[in-house]
Amino acid sequence: MKVILVGGFLGSGKTSVVLQMARYLTGVADTADSAAVSGTAKVVIIENEIGEVGIDDRVLEASGLQVQGLFSGCVCCTLSGELVTTLRQIKETINPKYLIMEATGVAYPQTIREVLDEAFTNLDCTICCITDAGRWQRLSTALENVIRPQLSGADLILINKIDLVDAAAFTAVETSIRAINGQAACFPVSALKPVDTAIWDRLR
Amino acid sequence: MSAEPEHDHHHTHDGHEHNHGYHDHDTHEHSHEHHHDHDHSDHGHSHEHDHDEHDFISISHHEESIIAVFRRSITESYSGVTELAEARMRVIAEAITAKGGIIGHIKAIVTAEGDRCMLSLTDAGVGVQKRPLAGESANLELVVIVFCIEADDLREIIRSAMAEYIQP
Numbered sequence: 001m002k003v004i005l006v007g008g009f010l011g012s013g014k015t016s017v018v019l020q021m022a023r024y025l026t027g028v029a030d031t032a033d034s035a036a037v038s039g040t041a042k043v044v045i046i047e048n049e050i051g052e053v054g055i056d057d058r059v060l061e062a063s064g065l066q067v068q069g070l071f072s073g074c075v076c077c078t079l080s081g082e083l084v085t086t087l088r089q090i091k092e093t094i095n096p097k098y099l100i101m102e103a104t105g106v107a108y109p110q111t112i113r114e115v116l117d118e119a120f121t122n123l124d125c126t127i128c129c130i131t132d133a134g135r136w137q138r139l140s141t142a143l144e145n146v147i148r149p150q151l152s153g154a155d156l157i158l159i160n161k162i163d164l165v166d167a168a169a170f171t172a173v174e175t176s177i178r179a180i181n182g183q184a185a186c187f188p189v190s191a192l193k194p195v196d197t198a199i200w201d202r203l204r
Numbered sequence: 205m206s207a208e209p210e211h212d213h214h215h216t217h218d219g220h221e222h223n224h225g226y227h228d229h230d231t232h233e234h235s236h237e238h239h240h241d242h243d244h245s246d247h248g249h250s251h252e253h254d255h256d257e258h259d260f261i262s263i264s265h266h267e268e269s270i271i272a273v274f275r276r277s278i279t280e281s282y283s284g285v286t287e288l289a290e291a292r293m294r295v296i297a298e299a300i301t302a303k304g305g306i307i308g309h310i311k312a313i314v315t316a317e318g319d320r321c322m323l324s325l326t327d328a329g330v331g332v333q334k335r336p337l338a339g340e341s342a343n344l345e346l347v348v349i350v351f352c353i354e355a356d357d358l359r360e361i362i363r364s365a366m367a368e369y370i371q372p
Contacts, residue, residue: 009308010269010308010309010349011307011308011309049347050264050266050269050271050349051264051271051273051347051349052262052264052271052273053273053275053313053345053347055311055312055313055345055347056311058313072264073266074266078266104266105308105309105349106266106267106268106269106308138306139306142306142351142352143268143306143351146268
């Protein structure tokens, strides 16, 4: 089971990204790896929201995806125990090829990975962080203590909503992000449109 | 538009379960608030809840963020409640910004209640007549997550925006 942690600040477009990612990976698993996962779910999503009401889990479920909700807390801190329990249950009962964990908009994905690394040995885990190009300058200034650590451990960064900024603003956003995390692969996207599937292939 | 006197909270975390069932405003006269302070001290983070069962708003805190949830069944069609939600979300966003707050996100789910369809057929070889019947109410669930604003201010903003759906 490969775990993909999807992080990024509130409103960055995580759920839109997860929708495309899950659909693509489901198709990949259906075709190339169907023998290996026959009879089981190909992709399972854990949806974590800090509010007591889940919104995004219903959006994902309405698209036919298999979703497990964790609400009223954050899996990188207050609900870390529930995350480990849920992930263990999913692995034992479903054992999907891909498990996508959509974190809350205030979670620190690197902390989630550390929680999982403590609980599971040799867990194959990749962090994909989403940023909102349109609000980047404002949010990264006002909430730097939240935004910066969200990106610092990412393996892949998607700069989303590039349709909302011009070329100069995008360059400024990318430069700012690179200063926080220069190691991650970084791609501009607009998640309301089809994303280049080569990006999803990096997660396989 | 009018609102149904319904309120249902149910959330579980760290094995601590709260279940606030149906709340009848016609028979319940005194005001009371529920304050749940959960110190998830094993990780050093706090996540607190504050419910006022008379305004259908619950407020919780997670580190620097404030999370407000408004839940109400509203006596109006699905499309009517959807339009209402869109308009009120804009009002709430403007008010938060005017107070100097930073919007994380404002999201809502509108669930149709009672939508149905009558189907009629009177002969072979002819089409089935379909008559959609819109439901009389829809459930609105509104989630507002913000930073840099006081919880009381956020509650008042939502109360003001949804005023006619809060009074019993």
